[in-house]
Amino acid sequence: MSVDMTQTPVLQAKRLVKRYGSVTAIDHAEFELYPGEILAVIGDNGAGKSSLIKALSGALVPDEGEILLDGKPVSFQSPMEARELGIETVYQNLAVAPALNIADNLFLGRELRKPGILGSVFRMLDKKAMEERARAKMQELGLLTIQNINQAVESLSGGQRQGVAVARSALFGSKVVIMDEPTAALGVKESRRVLNLIKEVRDRGLPIVLISHNMPHVFEVADRIHIHRLGKRAAVVTPQSHSMSDAVAIMTGAMEVDESTEAA
Amino acid sequence: MSSTNSQSANDKVAEHDKVADQAGTYVAQFESKGSLVHRFQKFLHQYPVAAPLIVLILAIFGFSLIVGDRFLHPFNLSLVLQQVTIIGVIGIAQTLIILTAGIDLSVGAIMVLSSVVMGRMAIDYGIDPSLALLIGLATGAITGFINGTLITRLKLPPFIATLGSWNVFFALNLWYSKSETIRSQEIAANAPLLQWLGETINLFGARLTYGSILMLLLFVVIWYALNWTAWGRHVYATGDDPAAAKLAGIRTDRVLLSVYVLAGVICAVGAWVLIGRIGSVSPQAGYTTNLDSITAVVIGGCSLFGGRGSIFGTLVGALIVGVFRNGLALAGVDVLWQEFTVGILIIVAVGADQWIRKGTA
């Protein structure tokens, strides 16, 4: 999949800075996510990936710099604000409530109410609508193996649970889905299913930011790879232009890439 | 059968497939046989009210065999309902709290304190009984708010917070009542509204109190709130996995606070029911309510770890205790064996909860 970089980035950061005391976690970092792409973010431990992603998802307020959504400056004070603007985050630690069922989890915190006074006065949930939309989304993403939308999430495997989390982000993420190590807690087979799911979400038009330590996974699914080093972007490469060992070399500073002539 | 077959089948691919199919069904059959227990486990897990309901039905059946018609007589059954009304109401409050993975040791003290406030307001200060009732309900709300604040702001474990507030509320109750009982005749003469829930209506030989009817209504209302509103989903999610609930954007502290305040108000409703049942207002009444309410919730299948259970389970749990007490009494069994039986029921219920949860882990 080729990325059209003449378009306005969906999500962009300009000269972002975040300091913790004497530590500069984000040091004038640049970031661009284009429509319809999977952008992997890789980097050594402590490079500042998590801080960058937190700034982009509203979990952290940067000290300096600018975040643009569809070219318009935005500033989030909380993850809820980012979410309201269509930026969804999937966390590595399977952030679903195990005793609740799939439909409940998909709509947790964003429940639909019945129309009319049943909804406005009696606050009645529209379970049917939520179930239908949940089923449709699971089906669309090829999570059909999960038969019963009313089964408790704890009866699912780790991969299926992550599937629920991804489905939730795809259901509500209108602009961007950010995934922080979505396969870190999963086995080989389960990871594979989640990777396919990620591609599925991208193919449906949602751009994805994927933070991962797993190079083979990154090189398999990413359209472009943002390499973070010492608080800023060291390079953007593609799986076609660079090898895994190149990427590792850039990550660790063993190889220098000129930002202006980089392959993209 | 499959091991020898599949070895010989290695020669021919087609046959191998066939045997593999057979082996497949063999395994499936084996699994479904073994999983009859497992499926039962899953069923109980999915319908938390099923296990206590089965126990209740068996108990009713058993006692009707042992004791005979006396037990099944509508009058006796309505007596059981009257006996469990207070535990039922307070059990609703306790269920809400246990669903959030908390526990409230102060429910009994809140109830008694609220009843003393209602009584003194109406009798000693001569305030209009309906206003006295409202002030009593407000007392429940304030005490619940105190508990909720200790737990959400000071981050005290619910067990410790309510162990403390239990003693504080109970002491306040003794102080405010001057350890004196307000007599039934006095209330009947000056504030009959406070005793109204003790009045009965006749229904096919059954004598239902308004208190019992109010309890049943309360169960329905809270069931609706838990199952058909976003708030209810948030209560379950908060008890189930607070971190996941927070990530989903739920303000779990607010949910917890709302639960403790609501539980306090329900305990104050329990105070009204209590006055109706015993007629008087006594600072020493309802001493066993704390543990009895937890008993009803636990026997009703609610998990003490939060997030699991059904509000109607608590009604069934309270009824189980009531049926056992009543049935054993009718059978002429000593009170101490009633206590013994309730103890066994609690242990079995918690053991069953562990087993049911293990089955699907």
Ligand SMILES: Nc1ncnc2c1ncn2[C@@H]1O[C@H](COP(=O)(O)OP(=O)(O)O)[C@@H](O)[C@H]1O
């Ligand atoms: N909350 C924090 N307080 C202080 N220092 C922090 C905090 N979060 C991150 N840092 C520091 O910022 C740097 C970047 O961290 P982080 O963004 O977690 O990197 P990565 O996710 O790439 O491992 C590290 O040196 C880390 O110690």
Ligand SMILES: [Mg+2]
């Ligand atoms: Mg990190």
